[in-house]
Amino acid sequence: MADGPDIARVAHLIADPARARMLTALMAGHALTAGELAAEAGVTPQTASGHIAKMVAGGMLVGAKQGRHRYLRLSGPDVADLLESLMELVDRRGPARTRPGPAEPAMRTARICYDHLAGSAGVALHDTLIARGLLDAGLVVTGPGEAAFTDLGIDLAALNRARRPTCRACLDWSERRDHLAGGLGAALFTAFEDRGWIVRRPGSRAVAIAAPERMSPWLGI
């Protein structure tokens, strides 16, 4: 038999507080060095090194050596999805969970979820795309949508060829409503970021709207 324990092995990798802190830090989508991960987790570099080795062996992290640094990132969107589901479940059922509330208002308005926009801005983007008819109710790209996304420099054909679904709804952690994930979600995020319309706050998953007048047609505000 033994059909089970593999999922336990993966869960075990997330089950340690230090490793969990590293993984949530990597949810910001940036690669981090081993030392930064150690600081993020609040452990010494030796300890962090052991944790990292385990997560790489388990296929959750991939590392790239660059000079004397070693940059690490989540191995793919599926890992990020798993972590997001976990956060969602914790948020809904967590017993003594400290409500995010206004504690981190920046995280409520706009945050990055691995590689796409989340928070209330993410929900606004999702709703506006549908309201403007760029996506239909089932998150399928429409004719006008095709034109608008191509105009942003997004290669829809390439997205459709990829294994990753182009459009995926992702239930938002703070807003408890859908926002847009998937390949298109990621492509839109990088398009906005490349143009400087939104910028990441360093050392956090929060995102700032740098050019509200340019973003307004996309967020409906």
Next chain:
Amino acid sequence: MADGPDIARVAHLIADPARARMLTALMAGHALTAGELAAEAGVTPQTASGHIAKMVAGGMLVGAKQGRHRYLRLSGPDVADLLESLMELVDRRGPARTRPGPAEPAMRTARICYDHLAGSAGVALHDTLIARGLLDAGLVVTGPGEAAFTDLGIDLAALNRARRPTCRACLDWSERRDHLAGGLGAALFTAFEDRGWIVRRPGSRAVAIAAPERMSPWLGI
């Protein structure tokens, strides 16, 4: 700070092999007694009792006392979703994973994933619903779909009012293609089961097609 360790707490519940076996057993959608879970996990009743207490406290399981038995089930579809994501990730990246192969052929053709149909039959259902135009490509119920589902005694309005998404694509574990989850996926499964067209194999997640001639319009075979 301390933003992390909550997800570690939940992951820790899945990280133990015995608990993981219990959870996968409950993925069949049936409530099981504490003793059955102990047998499924391969541990003594006392040990199982401790595990169960932890998982109930953690909000993953809910229990209902009935006479001298205690029936336990997953606390909701979100827990099942989390477990399914975990299995998917394990399957894709798992190192020494024993391929399911023809070992359990019944599990390949039709199996239940918490409360809806999966396996190749689940994929066939998904594809046929779209091919017959009951769902569009974005998994939105069409006019003909509304009629057909209502004909099966499914209350679409109620599904749409529910918090749970009506249609959700779930990447299949064995087929690696989408099948239909969400409220409609669950409703279709119970409709087919109530009519006796499909039956669950006792003690397994496998499902048998009892009335192929009735299921054929739904599976396209």
Next chain:
DNA sequence: GCGATGCTTCGGCGCGGACCGAACCGTCGT
């Protein structure tokens, strides 16, 4: 009432693993 059955609590054993200090290896700067 009685014993049988299902489940839980308690106590104690033993393994796994998280952690750090110290030492070691590579790479970058000067």
Next chain:
DNA sequence: ACGACGGTTCGGTCCGCGCCGAAGCATCGC
């Protein structure tokens, strides 16, 4: 060449927790 710095490996300590045997409560059947 040398030292500084990032990262890893090695040993040893210690706590957590998974496990079971035995005993304690409930509920069912007779």
